[in-house]
Amino acid sequence: MREKLEILAPAGSPEALRAAVENGADAVYLGGKEFSARQYASNFTRKEIAEAVKYCHVRGVNVYVTVNTLIRNGELEKALEFLLFLYNSGVDAVIVQDLGLMKIAGEVLPDLTLHASTQATVLNASGVNYLKSLGVKRVILARELSFHEIKKIKEKTGIELEVFAHGALCFSFSGQCLMSSIIGSRSGNRGRCAQPCRLPYTLIDRSTGKIYKDFENFYLLSTKDLNLIYHIPYLVKAGISAIKIEGRMKRPEYVAVVVGIYRKVLDRYYENPDQFYVDHEEYEQLAQIFNRDFTTGFFVRDPKASLISFSRPNNRGIFLGRVNFIDRKRGTITVNLKTPLSRGDGIEIWVTDGGRKGLVVKELFLEGCPVKEVPRNSTAEISVPFTEGISIGDRIFKTSDAELLSKARETYTSPKNFKKVPIEIFAQVEVGKPLILRGTDADGNSVVVKTSLPAEKALKRPLTEDFLKEQLDRLGNTPFSLKKIQCDLDGQSIIPVSEINRARRELVSSLEQIRHLIKLPDPLPHQEFRKNLKAVLNRGKRSLERTLKNHKKWVPKMSIAVSDLGSVKASVINGAGRVYVGGEQFGKKGMTIEEIRDAVEICHENNVEIYCMLPHIWLEKEEGKIRDFIEKTLIFEPTGYVAGNIGSINLLKQYGVENIHGDYSLNIFNDQAITALLESGVTSYTLSLELSFKNLKEFCSISSAAECVIHGTIPLMVSQFCFLGDIYRVFLNENCDSVCGEKKFGLKDRLNYVFPVEFDSECRVYIFNSKELCMIENIESFLNLGIGYLRIEAQGKNFQYVESTLGTYREAMERYFEGTLSDKDLKSFEKKLSYFNSQGFTKGHYFRGVE
CATH class of the missing domain: 2.40.30.10 (Translation factors)
Known part of the structure; x- marks a missing residue:
């Protein structure tokens, strides 16, 4: 029989943890003071984590700790030391985003259970199986997946799956949002999201500058709150292991109410699935405690206009x-x-x-x-x-x-415990011998205690079963409840009440202790851990050196991502060493299969590498389309393919693709992530867009396999929800079938910066930075690093843009190697590049980095 669905509750503070446990959570998730994706929650000190683990385990509740941020090279050892503490403290699992941390944790702490965070952007069964191969025991799926997709993923993988059921939603796919970090250096991937999606924006026409007055200062990106309480039966039928309640930033009262209601409703379903119902009062209480209006998200169907809370970003009551x-x-x-x-x-x-x-x-x-x-x-x-x-x-x-x-x-x-573990007590009393109590909990743990004084022969009223049961049932402020008592009394004994009460208290204390200790692992000594870590790091370094032995530091090549055949030709003529085609198709732009064939032919004739890009985002339901694209383009024999999510890597390996490029959306933040990807078949990779020059210098794996994006418009958000289509359909009562291909839209913020918005063929939304990345003035820094490829993002641009931008960077590189590049040249080159840019340039994170 399949285990019952786990209710996983948020604990942003010790008070919220107690609220979750006492209201029926099966498990809680919490963060420490570092490496947690909710750095603005109260979070837990190490001492509080240890106390939380004991408190929860005594009450039969699991504890998962979030270490779900991207980890820099210089932080890896500190993060692993934290994982050692968590392992020795007996936490039931650690929730991780960073591929490098997953890999090395699995080697250094093989008995530590790993769960893959939703920040890992797991969208399909192929991605789940990739993580399964790394030793991950549970995957927290992206919130954009439907019931049918989740069910199919479970059937195809067999691994534990976790799904969000209640709470705040992100507008962007988790792990793919750079908006907060670009705007204010507060990275969502580092646990410091400033929630720019909750700010007002004005919809504009980028071509004309026209403001859509009906959508001026609207909360166009502010999602409603997820609420799947009515869909409990489908969550159970999906075969998942856990439903997750979001809310580590919420107050304890919120946790208490939401967990308590989900507990009651889920138990009601299991008691009588055919008569499942949700009380109106229960739903109303969920709304009362906090709501931005509710939505079922993507679980049931495409939410259309039911996902965005256009009028306000906070609790509406x-x-x-x-x-x-x-x-x-x-x-x-x-x-x-x-x-x-x-x-x-x-x-x-x-x-x-x-x-x-x-x-x-x-x-x-x-x-x-x-x-x-x-x-x-x-x-x-x-x-x-x-x-x-x-x-x-x-x-x-x-x-x-x-x-x-x-x-x-x-x-x-209240000092009273609402969460109770049922126990059975066997009591034996005989004249001249101590009272013996044997307590056994629901898990079969058993302890025996005795009174310090022997029973005496009663002169008048001997100890009765009813009286003894009354004394032993005084468990009000303990985590236990008396389910059953068996007594073996000789009928003539008496023992002081104080001794009975002392024995009861000792029994409770012993049971608490054994329930805590039984879940603690054999501790791994710090010295042994350091020895293992050193061995793993040395082994990894040797493996990396072997893998990259043919990727020495070299003169970098220019790489460029384009979206039309004219731009491919311009790229080849202007000295590109690698060209990327395919991927997302914005509006009416994009290349046909025949044009990709011609592009491959042109590049091969000119000895230029050409890679076919798979979309950075594709859901389980889109696997057929992705396979179709791979199968149709494989016959052209491109140099390789670009994988923007871990599912793409697994899929491409099934087709025997030898050259797989891991794109920036994989969030490569450290050497261990590179090693993990190289071992899984990736041959080259783009480093994270959130790394600074200082961070780049910490890598020991910089080689000709590495790539940095140095120019272009960077996507800050990718969303499954097309808010524009719903504005047209619902508010303007117009058909949106072609509007995104005919007009250029943008979002203007409070500071009058305009963020370009594009829509792909799957109606996904891409919000780009208001300023183009331009590193021409700092080209020398990249050349000194020994990066293999310097990339220009030119998707959606015309061939004139490609000619000018690529030609300018090529000229700068040539002058550098000739020794004739001057500051005056660099200023001139930047001015030339600004011809195609009206909002100015940014240097991204290369100097300021992220928190």
Whole structure:
């Protein structure tokens, strides 16, 4: 019989952890003070992690610790030291994003269970199987996958899968968002996302500069919250191991309410699957505790207009009613309530002019009398500290419920334990011998304790089974509940109550200890760990040297990504050493199979490498299309293929492709990630766009196999949700079939920077940086590093752009090697490149890096 679905709850603080456990979580996930993707949560010290593990294990709850950020070379040993601490502390698994950390952790700490983070951008069964080959035991799937895709992935892989069921959604695919890091150096891949998707933007036409007034300062990227409570049966049927609740940045009350409701609903399903239901009150409480409006995301179907909360990026509460009368003298408003309202509740009035005004209800009247609560469907008079700006018809939302918060708070602040482990106790009493108690928990753990004093012969009333059971059942503030008691009493003994109580307390303490200790591994001594680590690092270095022995430092070649045949020709003429074709097709641009054939022929004739790009993002349902592209292009014999996600690597290996280039979307941040990729069949790779020159110098694997992007417009977000199509269909009532191919759209932020927006053939959204990357002034730094390829991103550009940009960089490189390159030349070259750019240039992260 398949194990029941695990409810995995967020714990951003010790209080939230207790809230999760006491309300029925099967497992919790938490982060330490470093290497966690939620660096702005309270998080846990090492001491608090050890305490959390004991607290949870005693109560039968698993603990997973997030080490799910990208790790620099200089941080790897520190990260591994942290993993050693976690292993010795007995955590049940570690959640990891970085491929390099996955690889080396599997070698140094082979008994440490690894879960692959959603930050690893796992989109398909092929990607899951890749991670399975690295020893990963569970994969947290991308939130963009449907029920049918998840079910198919489970069938094709057999590995544990975890799926998000509730909480905040990212607009971008997790692990593929650079928006926060580019705008403010706060990298989401390093746990410091500044949430730029929650900011307002204005939709514009880039060709004309026209502002779409109806979408000025709209929250065009702010997603609603995921809520799959009604789809519990399908989550079970998908065959996954765990449903995950997002919320390490949320307060403990939120965790308590959400976990408690999912616990009740899931248990109800297992008790009677055919009569599954969700109470209206349960759904309403989920909305009351926090919601940006709810969506089922991509789990059920393409969400269309149901994914974005266009009007606001934060909690909206529950609709309370509309203002139907204003008494400005008394300072009150009257509303017909759609939901109950009490003193102490928080409300927000969406005033017609002036935005939203919030307040805590302090005075409440029903039919003119002051009351503590007004029921649903009644008319309430609410005292407000302001009436100016409020109009008849203004909407009111209840943003917090005092009673709900109080009840939630009680579950984790009360000394009483709500999460109970059932135990059975066998008690034996005989005159002249100590009372013997044997306690056994649901997992079969057993302890025996004895009283320090022997039982004496009773003169009047001997110890009875009922009295003993009453004393032993006093487990209120312990994590145990008495399921069953068996007594073997001689009928003539008596023993002091104080001795019985002491024995009970000792039994509880011993059971707690054994439940904690039994899950602790044999500790790995630090000295042995360091020895293993040194051996693994040396072995890895030798392996890397062997793999890269034919990739010595050399004169770099220029590589370029293009999207039309004219640009291929221009690339060859202007000295490109490698050309990338295919990949995403934006709007009406893109190459046909026949044009790719011609491109391969042109490059082969001119001794230029040509690689066919697979899309950086492809979901399980798109595997057929990807296979079709590979099969149709393989016969042209391109030099190789570009893999933008780990699923592509596995797929290309199935076709026997010898040259696989790992693209920047793989987030290569350290030497170990390179080693992992090279061992899996990758032959060259683009380093992460978030690395600085300082970081690049830390690599020992820089060679002719390495590539850096030095020029072009960089994608900051990739999203499965086409917000433009829904704007046209829902708000403008127009067909969007071709609008993204006919017009050029952009998003203007509060500082008037315009971020270009493109749409691919799968209706995915790509938001590009407002400024082009341009490193012409620093070309010498790249040449000194010994990088194999210097890449220009020119997809969507015309052949004139390619001629000018590629030609300029080639000329700069030639002058450098001739020894004639001057600062004046570099200034002149940058000016020439600016002809095709109207918003200025950026140096990306090459100097400032990321936090």
